[in-house]
Amino acid sequence: MTDEVVLRLRGAGMSFGERTLWSGLDLDVRAGEFVAVLGPNGAGKTTLLKAVLGQQDLTAGTIEFLGQPVHRGHRKIGYIPQQRLMEQGTPLRTRDMISLGVLGHRFGLRRESRDERARIDALVDEVGATAFATAPVASLSGGEQQRARVGQALAAQPALLLCDEPLISLDLRHQRGVTELIDSQRRAMGAAVVFVTHDVNPILDVVDRVVYIAGGRFTIGTPDEVLQSSVLSDLYGTPVDVIRTMGRIVIVGSTEGSSAPGDHDHAHHAEADLDPEGPVR
Numbered sequence: 001m002t003d004e005v006v007l008r009l010r011g012a013g014m015s016f017g018e019r020t021l022w023s024g025l026d027l028d029v030r031a032g033e034f035v036a037v038l039g040p041n042g043a044g045k046t047t048l049l050k051a052v053l054g055q056q057d058l059t060a061g062t063i064e065f066l067g068q069p070v071h072r073g074h075r076k077i078g079y080i081p082q083q084r085l086m087e088q089g090t091p092l093r094t095r096d097m098i099s100l101g102v103l104g105h106r107f108g109l110r111r112e113s114r115d116e117r118a119r120i121d122a123l124v125d126e127v128g129a130t131a132f133a134t135a136p137v138a139s140l141s142g143g144e145q146q147r148a149r150v151g152q153a154l155a156a157q158p159a160l161l162l163c164d165e166p167l168i169s170l171d172l173r174h175q176r177g178v179t180e181l182i183d184s185q186r187r188a189m190g191a192a193v194v195f196v197t198h199d200v201n202p203i204l205d206v207v208d209r210v211v212y213i214a215g216g217r218f219t220i221g222t223p224d225e226v227l228q229s230s231v232l233s234d235l236y237g238t239p240v241d242v243i244r245t246m247g248r249i250v251i252v253g254s255t256e257g258s259s260a261p262g263d264h265d266h267a268h269h270a271e272a273d274l275d276p277e278g279p280v281r
C-alpha cells in the first residue's frame with residue numbers, strides 16, 4: 001500500500017426519498033489497499049459502487065477518483081458487476097470477453113500485438129478459462145462466466161477495482177483462485193480494491209479495512225476493529241454476536257426475535273454456521 005489516495009469520499013450520502021442508505025461517509029482508499037464493504041441485503045453496498053462508477057448521483061458530499069470528480073466510463077476503474085447470466089445466443093467467446101478488457105475500443109479493429117496476445121492468454125489461464133476459451137460465454141456455467149468477467153476487469157489494469165460479490169457461485173477452489181488473482185493485481189499494480197461481499201471469510205487474509213453498512217449507518221476499521229460483537233451490536237442497535245471459530249467469522253443475531261442481522265433476507269445462506277450474517281437464533 002502507498003500513500004496515494006485513489007478514491008476519496010467526503011461527506012458522501014445517498015438517500016432515496018425518506019430512506020437514507022448512508023450519510024456522512026468519509027473514506028480514503030489508497031493505492032494497493034483492499035477494502036471490503038459488508039452489510040445486510042439492501043444496506044446500500046451496490047449503490048456505493050454505482051456512485052463511484054458515476055452511475056448514481058450522491059445526494060450529499062463528493063467522490064473523487066485520482067483527484068478528479070468521478071464520471072461514467074472511466075477506463076482506469078475496473079468493475080466486476082453482481083452476477084447476471086449472459087443471454088443465450090450471445091456469440092461473444094470467453095477469450096473475446098477478456099480481449100475486450102485488454103483492447104478496449106480497439107477490439108475488432110486490428111489484430112492483437114504479440115504482447116497483447118500474451119497478456120490475454122495469461123489472463124485466460126489465470127482465471128482458469130483455458131478449457132473454454134473459445135466457447136461462447138453464454139454457454140458457460142454461472143461460475144465460469146464469473147471467471148471470464150473477472151479476467152475482463154483485470155485486463156484493463158485498473159487503478160481501482162470495484163467488485164460486487166465476485167465470489168458468488170464459485171466453488172471453493174475458484175473462490176481462492178479469484179481472490180488470489182485480485183490480491184496479486186493490487187500488490188503488483190498497486191490497484192485499490194473495493195470488494196462488496198456477504199461473506200468476509202474467503203477474503204479475510206487479504207482485507208486491510210472493512211466498511212460495514214447497516215440500517216443507514218456505517219462503521220470503518222480493520223477487520224479486527226469492526227468485526228466485534230460490541231461494535232456491530234452498536235451499529236445494528238440490537239445484540240449481535242461475532243463468533244470466531246476454526247479461522248472463520250460468523251455473525252449472528254444473538255437474541256430470540258432479534259432484528260439483526262439475520263432479519264435481512266439471507267435465504268441463500270441457510271447454512272447458518274457458514275454464514276457471516278446467518279440467522280442462528
Ligand SMILES: Nc1ncnc2c1ncn2[C@@H]1O[C@H](COP(=O)(O)OP(=O)(O)OP(=O)(O)O)[C@@H](O)[C@H]1O
Nearest residue numbers: 016021039040041042043044045046047048056198
Ligand atoms: N435508483 C434507486 N431508486 C430508489 N431506490 C433504490 C435505487 N437504487 C437502489 N435503491 C434501493 O436502495 C437499497 C439498497 O440497494 P443496494 O443494491 O445498494 O443494496 P445492497 O447492500 O447492495 O444489497 P444486496 O446485499 O441485497 O445486494 C435497496 O432497497 C434498493 O431498492
